[in-house]
Amino acid sequence: MNREETQNGDSFKVSSSLGERQIIEIIRDHLDIMPNMPVPFGDDVSAINIGEGKLLVLKTDMLVGKTDVPPSMSLWQAARKAVVMTVSDFASKGAKPQVGLISLGLPKNTNEGDIEEIAEGLNEGAREYNTYLVGGDTNEASDLIIAVSLVGIADGPPLMLRNGAKAGDIVAVTGSFGQTTAGLRILLEDLEVTQDLRDVLVRSVFVPRAKLDEGIALRNSKAATASIDSSDGLAWSLHEIAEKSNVGFFIDKLPISDEVKRVAQLNRVDAVELALYGGEEYELVVTVNPKLWVKAVKAVEAAGGSLFPIGKATKNNRLELSVDYGKREIEKRGWEHFKSN
Amino acid sequence: MNREETQNGDSFKVSSSLGERQIIEIIRDHLDIMPNMPVPFGDDVSAINIGEGKLLVLKTDMLVGKTDVPPSMSLWQAARKAVVMTVSDFASKGAKPQVGLISLGLPKNTNEGDIEEIAEGLNEGAREYNTYLVGGDTNEASDLIIAVSLVGIADGPPLMLRNGAKAGDIVAVTGSFGQTTAGLRILLEDLEVTQDLRDVLVRSVFVPRAKLDEGIALRNSKAATASIDSSDGLAWSLHEIAEKSNVGFFIDKLPISDEVKRVAQLNRVDAVELALYGGEEYELVVTVNPKLWVKAVKAVEAAGGSLFPIGKATKNNRLELSVDYGKREIEKRGWEHFKSN
Structure with missing residues (x-):
């Protein structure tokens, strides 16, 4: 749920002078940093070594009603989503949350x-991912606030971090992009859609799914070199891996679903824009050692999912998308919280 | 930070129709409960078995600016306190938090x-207790919200729960009571005080201390049969142990500090009322096997603290305080969040 870049040309910006990532940086600068953290600060989860090759993995994510819950979303959906978005961070590292x-x-x-x-x-959000909620606290507040903290113990292969991609790796994703952005814009801007389109796209916002089994399968396959979820949008996720791994990306097969293409056509908006600069989307974005590509695909398919190659990691630090007329820069921006007051 | 009883005669009540404990009960009724939880739902912390006799211990506590932070408390103090109040839950079980x-x-x-x-x-709150903050999330909200989740791995003797007290056990506390209640009333109601009294009592509100070393020492001594912190007030804590352990209490030595006695005299308020029905106080309230009393005292003193006997656990289910003219019932109520809008 962390996006601080303003969205291009849209009206749903957070207007506070300090962005979320800036705030997190200020806080981090004033914390004593734990020595020997197995996962660097700023990755999708935190972890500590607890001996015998095991890691304690933990993550908190906060949903705020007024900025994260579209008007027509039910409380059931908002609550489920608060859990699912936190599960998604575990999914991206290939770790299983156990309790929350x-x-x-x-x-x-x-x-x-x-x-x-x-x-x-x-x-529902917890049980779908075989996790139990074991405690909590409640308090009166002006907004609906749902902060979910999940914890799990991980052993086995190392977690998939953001910093392991190498030039030549295959970039792959677990699904297509643009649905939630289109869905949010249908809810918030009344994009023109048919009922069947609306159903599919709005559902992607209201009932998201974390790719936990896929993430665990990828980690166990040892084929992935880096991984992140796409909660801040595909472009943002690619930039994160690129920066942390010191690589670039050349993306030549952007997976956009038919529904997104149709809504884009209907409303004369750019489908690529919807797919790249979205958010609230919980696919995994991974880089895979090309020698282990088949193994990675088989692992994800055995877990019931799919792995789509979308491009390559490159030596230069550019992020580029192949388009009909040549190349287009992939900018570091994503969808903003949709309402700030 | 959970109090739902209204305070006797005071003006700082939470006015929502559902109290916090009611809300927690409704939520619990709709959750799948994890099998074989080593700590029952509703104790100070949650825990799960992670093998080899080890427990994963976890707790979240939420501070909301408008109901938990008195007007003159600094942000530094509020943030530190949010951590300390969560540490206190670990202290009461004798478990060490490791990361947050x-x-x-x-x-x-x-x-x-x-x-x-x-x-x-x-x-500061984390490092005082040798804990590291390793991650988090931030979001714009109408209120200041600080939700702290702490996690630790515990091995060794069983955690001290609320449900182990036996008739005949000595009831003991790690400090005196009433300071924070007096301090809050000084801040909120302008109780009459001298500057030196004000300094001591307001400081107890602004810079609380969790009795973590004392709690760990008590658990290691294996002398305590039950334990709770006094964040909801001494009376509330005694009632909790009494209900969960099916005992009563006869309290004959209520430890009230000189400062509280003086402010009570000065303002013609009841010092016993301040000591029993307070809150935001982070002493430990424990029951101790009388045969192991000396061991318990030595353990706490070796940890740099003190253990004061205040009474006995009884077979009947009454909670009574010895007073000059006989006995007085200890009611199940405590200090409420001090402002609700």
């Missing part, structure tokens, strides 16, 4: 039915 | 200096 804690801020007018809906959504 | 995550909701007008102050307070 919830910190819940509830506006004063919250009634018993609302709380039941939130509880059921939280439970 | 922060979910931070920041109002739009938060500036860089504010964030630095918050970060330094968080770090």
